[in-house]
Amino acid sequence: xxxxxxxTTVAGPVIEAALAAPVHPAQQPPPADPATGLALYVPLVLLxxxxxxxxxxxxxxxxxxxxxxxxxxxxxxxxxGIEPSPQPIVGGGRMPVAYYLTAMLFILFDIEMxxxxxxxxxxxxxxxxxxxEIALFIITVGFAYVxxxxxxxxxxx
Amino acid sequence: MTRLAxxxxxxxxxxxxxxxxxxxKVIAIFALLVVMTLFMIWFERRVVARMQxxxxxxxxxxxxxxxxxxxxxxxxxxxxxxxxxADKWVYFLAPVISTIPAFLAFAVIxxxxxxSIFGERTxxxxxxxxxGVLVVLAVAAVGVYGIVLSGWSSGSPYPLLGSLRxxxxxxxYEIAMGLAIVSVVLYSGTLSTAGIVEAQAHGWxxxxxxxxFVIYMASMVGETNRAPFDLPEAExxxxxxxxxxxxxxxxxxxxxxxxxxxxxxxxxATTLFFGGWRAPWPLxxxxxxxxxxxxxxxxxxxxxxxxxxxxxxxxxxxxxxxxYDQFMRLGWKVLxxxxxxxxxxxxxxxxxxxxxxxxSQQILIVGGILLVALLLVTFLLPDRAVRHExxxxxxxxSDYPLPPPDLKVPRTPRVRRELGGRHHREGEGDSVPAxxxxxxxxxxxxxxxxxxxxxxx
Numbered sequence: 001x002x003x004x005x006x007x008t009t010v011a012g013p014v015i016e017a018a019l020a021a022p023v024h025p026a027q028q029p030p031p032a033d034p035a036t037g038l039a040l041y042v043p044l045v046l047l048x049x050x051x052x053x054x055x056x057x058x059x060x061x062x063x064x065x066x067x068x069x070x071x072x073x074x075x076x077x078x079x080x081g082i083e084p085s086p087q088p089i090v091g092g093g094r095m096p097v098a099y100y101l102t103a104m105l106f107i108l109f110d111i112e113m114x115x116x117x118x119x120x121x122x123x124x125x126x127x128x129x130x131x132x133e134i135a136l137f138i139i140t141v142g143f144a145y146v147x148x149x150x151x152x153x154x155x156x157x
Numbered sequence: 158m159t160r161l162a163x164x165x166x167x168x169x170x171x172x173x174x175x176x177x178x179x180x181x182k183v184i185a186i187f188a189l190l191v192v193m194t195l196f197m198i199w200f201e202r203r204v205v206a207r208m209q210x211x212x213x214x215x216x217x218x219x220x221x222x223x224x225x226x227x228x229x230x231x232x233x234x235x236x237x238x239x240x241x242x243a244d245k246w247v248y249f250l251a252p253v254i255s256t257i258p259a260f261l262a263f264a265v266i267x268x269x270x271x272x273s274i275f276g277e278r279t280x281x282x283x284x285x286x287x288x289g290v291l292v293v294l295a296v297a298a299v300g301v302y303g304i305v306l307s308g309w310s311s312g313s314p315y316p317l318l319g320s321l322r323x324x325x326x327x328x329x330y331e332i333a334m335g336l337a338i339v340s341v342v343l344y345s346g347t348l349s350t351a352g353i354v355e356a357q358a359h360g361w362x363x364x365x366x367x368x369x370f371v372i373y374m375a376s377m378v379g380e381t382n383r384a385p386f387d388l389p390e391a392e393x394x395x396x397x398x399x400x401x402x403x404x405x406x407x408x409x410x411x412x413x414x415x416x417x418x419x420x421x422x423x424x425x426a427t428t429l430f431f432g433g434w435r436a437p438w439p440l441x442x443x444x445x446x447x448x449x450x451x452x453x454x455x456x457x458x459x460x461x462x463x464x465x466x467x468x469x470x471x472x473x474x475x476x477x478x479x480x481y482d483q484f485m486r487l488g489w490k491v492l493x494x495x496x497x498x499x500x501x502x503x504x505x506x507x508x509x510x511x512x513x514x515x516x517s518q519q520i521l522i523v524g525g526i527l528l529v530a531l532l533l534v535t536f537l538l539p540d541r542a543v544r545h546e547x548x549x550x551x552x553x554x555s556d557y558p559l560p561p562p563d564l565k566v567p568r569t570p571r572v573r574r575e576l577g578g579r580h581h582r583e584g585e586g587d588s589v590p591a592x593x594x595x596x597x598x599x600x601x602x603x604x605x606x607x608x609x610x611x612x613x614x
Binding site: 039040041042043044046047048050051052054055056058059061062063065066067068069074075076077078079080095096098099102103105106109110113114116117119120121123124127128130131134135138142145149154155156 | 168172174179180182183184186187233234235236237238239240241242249252253256257259260261264283284285286287290291292311312313314315317321324325328329331332335336339340342343346347348396401402405406407409410481482485486489490493494497500501504505507508511512513
């Protein structure tokens with residue numbers, strides 16, 4: 001422990017430990033017990049079980065409590081009263097490509113966003129070095145952003 | 158690592174919760190969310206009704222408060238329809254997938270500090286995870302699956318279009334939301350929601366990060382598909398959006414998850430920007446902060462959350478729906494770059510303050526000079542060129558282009574055929590007055606037609 005010193009942030013000790021001279025394995029702090037780490041999530045699992053139970057119960061019970069009056073038109077796809085169009089959608093149909101594009105861009109920017117989180121948590125420990133690094137990172141992704149913008153990837157008709 | 162292992166004070170407080178208390182909290186959160194949903198549906202109908210000079214539901218229960226409960230019960234006894242083209246399993250699974258994450262996200266929201274329940278000391282929060290904020294974002298992302306799958310599995314065009322729109326919308330605004338939250342994390346130095354509330358003891362992040370707050374507000378409305386961003390269920394275009402083909406309790410589950418998501422993002426806004434469960438300023442000074450202890454904070458928390466929920470309704474009652482391209486432009490071309498630049502600016506200021514010992518006064522002075530310089534530059538910029546289309550195209554009062562007054566309309570083939578012998582070569586380019594000379598109009602107006610009909614043998 002004395003090797004690590006006292007810092008204000010969570011990631012501070014990690015950085016210092018990495019920067020410090022090689023430490024003998026025996027002197028390193030033991031890793032956090034995985035059991036206590038996972039134990040934190042037990043209430044979340046309980047809430048999941050309750051929510052899932054409620055939702056599945058509702059879906060399963062619905063056909064039994066409701067009436068059942070057969071009418072073929074009722075089971076057709078709803079298109080405001082007109083005859084349902086031949087399905088262009090299910091099974092290899094087409095849809096606007098812009099949606100795929102948005103999904104791809106989402107992955108790009110979501111990953112950028114997720115990378116910003118660890119930086120934000122440990123920004124104080126990283127100081128100016130970390131700031132320059134993250135600025136370079138944002139600028140690099142910014143090139144992709146500008147490229148997509150110029151190519152019309154963000155336009156919708 | 159030391160702090161992760163030991164945990165924050167709230168984590169330690171929660172760590173020794175007995176099982177009965179955890180189960181009690183789980184049930185309490187579940188009940189709170191369901192009751193909030195029922196309340197919100199009634200509240201929304203009443204408030205929107207007042208905004209539109211109507212009365213709203215006022216028959217069932219006092220002030221009509223039980224209306225949404227009655228509606229829910231009625232939905233349970235409606236016929237459960239499964240369209241023939243629907244994919245059976247996914248169709249049943251989609252409402253479940255969209256409901257579960259809606260409930261889960263609320264688990265990390267801190268609703269109050271240390272309290273004593275039946276002699277057991279605990280915090281008014283189910284879990285305080287070291288990655289609390291990320292859990293909310295992750296769970297919100299899973300909720301998109303419910304929407305996409307419901308639209309896909311319905312086997313019907315309107316739900317599919319609605320779900321695609323909805324998914325694109327939610328993921329687009331999730332980026333803006335995440336980038337707005339990053340700034341908060343930067344200042345709190347932790348992802349734990351209880352830690353973020355703790356960091357706001359001496360001032361809400363709303364004052365410190367106003368731009369983040371505005372971006373968060375915009376993206377939280379976009380993320381929950383609420384008016385004016387309710388394009389996935391634009392009635393005039395897509396009937397009901399992704400849940401068009403759903404009925405009975407499955408429809409109710411979608412409704413439930415939408416309202417729970419509203420409550421969750423409002424609670425998250427309270428936690429991130431409005432000081433969480435902390436009493437607002439004049440009250441926080443009362444009696445040496447006594448109103449920040451015990452069960453009082455639950456009141457402030459619910460009050461602040463209700464304020465945000467009211468803003469949702471206010472927006473719905475005030476603003477018209479955006480067009481889809483405008484909406485996506487706002488998300489991708491305004492909110493994302495502004496959020497990124499704001500984050501860069503905030504982290505620069507933060508780094509300068511912590512490492513270079515620059516005071517906030519100096520930063521404010523430099524920032525003010527930069528702002529004035531920027532304003533001067535904008536004054537020097539030339540105005541956007543005025544378009545001169547008006548002179549080229551005569552425009553009617555309602556901006557629709559009118560045909561030019563000297564428009565030459567080519568004659569109909571029939572007129573040309575009848576005139577054929579006499580005006581052999583002139584026929585095609587003949588002007589309108591020439592056509593009137595022969596007793597016919599080129600366009601074939603009413604009287605001309607009649608004459609024409611009489612004249613033909």
